[in-house]
Structures are given as C-alpha cells and as structure tokens.
Amino acid sequence: MDLIIQKFGGTSVARPSFRSQVVEKIIKTKEEGLFPLVVVSALRYDRCPYSTDALLKLAEDFIDSGDLREIDLLSSCGELIACALVAMHLTKCGHQARSFSAFQAGIITDERFGKACIKRIDTQFLNHWINKGVIPVVAGFQGVTETGDITTLGRGGSDITAVALCHAFKARNVEFYKEVDGIMTADPYIVPSSVKLDKISYEEVGEMTCCGSRVLESSSIEMARRLDVPLVVKNTFNPDNRGTSINEKNTVCFTSPVTxxxxxxxxxxxxxxxxxxxxxxxxxxxxxxxxxxxxxxxxxxxxxxxxxxxxxxxxxxxxxxxxxxxxxxxxxxxxxxxxxxxxxxxxxxxxxxxxxxxxxxxxxxxxxxxxxxxxxxxxxxxxxxxxxxxxxxxxxxxxxxx
Structure with missing residues (x-):
C-alpha cells in the first residue's frame, strides 16, 4: 500500500467549513490511489477554547509549579479534539476513519515533559486499521512514555509527529497543509511581490526557520533531513497549487545568491x-x-x-x-x-x-x-x-x- 502522510495545521481544521475542505482533500488523495495517514494540530482561531495556548492559560497559576507531567496532559487535549472531529467528518462522508491518540498510535518518547523526543514508533496497531482500509487520524504534538505518561514534543511538535510517522511507515512523503501556498521568498504581508518557491533544500529552509520563518519548525526540518523524508508544503484553501517541495535532491539555482x-x-x-x-x-x-x-x-x-x-x-x-x-x-x-x-x-x-x-x-x-x-x-x-x-x-x- 502506497502511504502518504497529510498533516493539517490548526487553522486548517479550525472551523467546520475548513474541515470540509480538509476532508475533501483526504478523500481525493485516497481516490487517486494513495492511502492517507492524517496528522492534525489543535484547533486555532481567535478565542478558541481548545487551542494549546488557551489550555495552558487554564493552568497559568501552576506553570511555575514544576508539575510538567500534568501540564503536558492538559496541553495535549487540543489535538485529541481535532483528530476526533476530522475522523467523524470523514465517516459522515462515507469513508471509514478512526482517531488515535499518541498512546494508541504507538508514539513512544522519553520522559522530558514539555519537549520530549520520540524514541520509536510501534506501527503494529495503526497498521492493523490501515490494512482494513480505515483512515487513521492521529493527534500530533503528543507522545507517551514507556510507563504510560503523556508527553508533548514542544512547539511545532505536530510537524515532528508527521515526519516521524512518515519514516516509521515508509510513506512516500509528508504533505504539510497550511494557510499559505508554500515557502515564500519573504513574508507576503510585508512584501506583496514575494513569490512562492517551487523547491528548496533542507539546508536553506532549516536556516530560514531559525531566522524567523514560521511555516515549519526547525526541529521537524532537521529530523526530515536526517531521516531523508521528502516534504511538501501546500495550501489547504488553494488545492490546485503544487506548493513547495523540500528535499536533499533540490539543487540550488545560482541566478541569485539569496533564496x-x-x-x-x-x-x-x-x-x-x-x-x-x-x-x-x-x-x-x-x-x-x-x-x-x-x-x-x-x-x-x-x-x-x-x-x-x-x-x-x-x-x-x-x-x-x-x-x-x-x-x-x-x-x-x-x-x-x-x-x-x-x-x-x-x-x-x-x-x-x-x-x-x-x-x-x-x-x-x-x-x-x-x-x-x-x-x-x-x-x-x-x-x-x-x-x-x-x-x-x-x-x-x-x-x-x-
């Protein structure tokens, strides 16, 4: 089975109308002969009560208490809500789907609460459902320790989840769906004449993220480079755009020294x-x-x-x-x-x-x-x-x- 990882950001799954577009994309991918393994972030919109920031605000009196285990458990809830909503939407549209927490997906981490590292992924349980034709919708950002404690992977952790799953399941690549057409030559809100890059190397996009570009997190780029996982950044709301391809094979165009x-x-x-x-x-x-x-x-x-x-x-x-x-x-x-x-x-x-x-x-x-x-x-x-x-x-x- 030819798997592809499709990761949808918090804005992409924020509202029912947005989730409809997400589900349409997932279904289209399946109909085109690829099997999607979906990863989602927590819902993100103004005053969203389920965003990671909103959940952390509930515990603002305890942030400095040092009880990071409980903070991780609380802040991981947003992704569970998002993956359940997307799975139910897919099912309503006539496609078998199930939501999975990190525990169910077998994403095993160390015990560094708040910024855990993935040690391994046990693929057996998810493969059981994939082989039955069920589309998995996995909660990003979270993991579980060997002893069963919920952990989080740090800011941008859902992108890390997607890259790690791609490697573990030997999927074709990761498609990151954002609210932009791809990697741009500058912030389009500042430079309207900025253009989308059709392709870029891990090295360049990794440096861009370290220098402030917020499309992807630097840790997920570094993991993709190390594991040789090809990435594509696409726009949820502009499905016909091919996005930006990121991999080691992308050679530099020397028409300009600056990308x-x-x-x-x-x-x-x-x-x-x-x-x-x-x-x-x-x-x-x-x-x-x-x-x-x-x-x-x-x-x-x-x-x-x-x-x-x-x-x-x-x-x-x-x-x-x-x-x-x-x-x-x-x-x-x-x-x-x-x-x-x-x-x-x-x-x-x-x-x-x-x-x-x-x-x-x-x-x-x-x-x-x-x-x-x-x-x-x-x-x-x-x-x-x-x-x-x-x-x-x-x-x-x-x-x-x-």
Whole structure:
C-alpha cells in the first residue's frame, strides 16, 4: 500500500467549513490511489477554547509549579479534539476513519515533559486499521512514555509527529497543509511581490526557520533531513497549487545568491562591558546564569572587552535583572529586529555582504550589528526599520517593487 502522510495545521481544521475542505482533500488523495495517514494540530482561531495556548492559560497559576507531567496532559487535549472531529467528518462522508491518540498510535518518547523526543514508533496497531482500509487520524504534538505518561514534543511538535510517522511507515512523503501556498521568498504581508518557491533544500529552509520563518519548525526540518523524508508544503484553501517541495535532491539555482528573506521581530540588543582582566570564567558565568533563568541568546558577538547578544523582548527584564545581580556593566537597545538573507547560492560568492549592506544604506537604515555564515547574512536594525529592511534586501536580491 502506497502511504502518504497529510498533516493539517490548526487553522486548517479550525472551523467546520475548513474541515470540509480538509476532508475533501483526504478523500481525493485516497481516490487517486494513495492511502492517507492524517496528522492534525489543535484547533486555532481567535478565542478558541481548545487551542494549546488557551489550555495552558487554564493552568497559568501552576506553570511555575514544576508539575510538567500534568501540564503536558492538559496541553495535549487540543489535538485529541481535532483528530476526533476530522475522523467523524470523514465517516459522515462515507469513508471509514478512526482517531488515535499518541498512546494508541504507538508514539513512544522519553520522559522530558514539555519537549520530549520520540524514541520509536510501534506501527503494529495503526497498521492493523490501515490494512482494513480505515483512515487513521492521529493527534500530533503528543507522545507517551514507556510507563504510560503523556508527553508533548514542544512547539511545532505536530510537524515532528508527521515526519516521524512518515519514516516509521515508509510513506512516500509528508504533505504539510497550511494557510499559505508554500515557502515564500519573504513574508507576503510585508512584501506583496514575494513569490512562492517551487523547491528548496533542507539546508536553506532549516536556516530560514531559525531566522524567523514560521511555516515549519526547525526541529521537524532537521529530523526530515536526517531521516531523508521528502516534504511538501501546500495550501489547504488553494488545492490546485503544487506548493513547495523540500528535499536533499533540490539543487540550488545560482541566478541569485539569496533564496529568501526571513526576520525575527521584537528583540533587544544587550551590550556587556568586560573588564580588561576578564577571563573565560566570567563569560561562562554570564552564559550559565542566563541559561539557568531561561533566557535564550542569539546574534552573539564576543570581543576582548565586550559581549553583545540579542534576547526576546519578553525576556529583557529577566535578562537585565540577572545581569544586575551579577554586577555587570551593561546597556541595551530595545525594540529591534533581526533581518536575514538566506541562500545556498552565496556560498563562496564574493560581494554578497557588500550588496546587502549597500541596499540598506541606500534606504538610510542604521545597522546595529551584522553577522554572516556560509548561507546567511543577518542584520540587526531598529524595529521601525524592519519592513524597509526586508523590502530593500528582497528588491536587491530577488526582485519586485517596494
């Protein structure tokens, strides 16, 4: 039997009319000779009482209690609601379907509540129903430990579920259904002239997700690359669009060194002055203290006399409190954005940084900091220059009017 994994995001299954389109797609796939194994996220719409965020809000008085087992059990409920609704809709349309929790689907994880890792998938139970022609609708995001405790796989965990199932069942590929036509060259709400990429490599899309692109989670991309699972990103509401293909075989088109522009909004830059006599021990102490307090760092620049990095604006107060307690001399710039140009075509190509910097300079944009790697050039700018920076880089490397 030729299996295909079809994963539907929270917006795709949010309302009855949307679920009708989801079910039509699943049925069409089956009628075309492929057998769909479906994975769903929790419903997501404004003020949805069953979204992951809404469920976690119910427990906001207990989030810091350390009882992560109960938090995982609670936050996993949204996917169960979604998969039951989709399964019932399929059955009503005359197609046998059953919903499955992670426990029933045999998705075994370790015991790291809140960010569990899948150890293995026992395929026997799902295969029993697949061989009977029953369409499985599996709850994404969740797993179960060897001792029967429910776990969650972290944000974007439903995408991980889909990739892991594809590998375990040797399915053809994973189709991710979102509310966009595929991977775009920039956020279309910021750059209307952005275009859909027909294909892209794991490396590039993985870098894009790390730099702020929110279509897929970086952990699912890395798993797909490691397990060689081909991916396709499609639009639930535009079924005729072929979407974006993601796999290792997708070669780079060198017509431009840059494939796409990504961005991360609402960050702050922190600049710590280091005494001349500072050794590695003090720097390690700073990193350990921030990590212990849950402050994640990015855009790190370490110089002989200073340390510079960025943090999420939501964590700025916590970060500065930690640094004050350590008697660090520091300053910070709030309300910044990290804007990145990503493309495997820039590898070994001279002059790309100069073109990028010149494009920003022409628009009068002040660059607070910059960095580059083999396939990424990133700039830190003030938030009020975010849109203009994205537009300028997109126009320089990809095209389109601002």
């Amino acid at each position: 796409a522009i990504a961005h991360i909004s609402n960050v702050a830059q922190i600049h710590i002055e280091l005494p001349v006599e500072t050794n590695g021990g003090k720097i390690e102490e700073i990193f350990n203290a921030l990590s212990f307090n849950g402050v994640s760092l990015d855009f790190i620049a370490l110089n002989p006399n200073d340390l510079i990095f960025i943090v999420d604006m939501k964590l700025l107060e916590k970060a500065t409190t930690v640094l004050k307690e350590m008697n660090c001399s520091f300053s910070f710039v709030p309300n910044c954005s990290k804007v990145s140009a990503v493309g495997a075509g820039m590898r070994g190509m001279p002059g790309v940084m100069n073109r990028a910097f010149s494009a920003l300079r022409k628009e009068g944009i002040k660059v607070l900091c910059s960095t580059d790697s083999h396939i990424t050039i990133a700039f830190l700018v003030h938030s009020y220059d975010e849109k203009k920076s994205i537009e300028a880089l997109h126009k320089e490397f990809i095209g389109g009017e601002k």
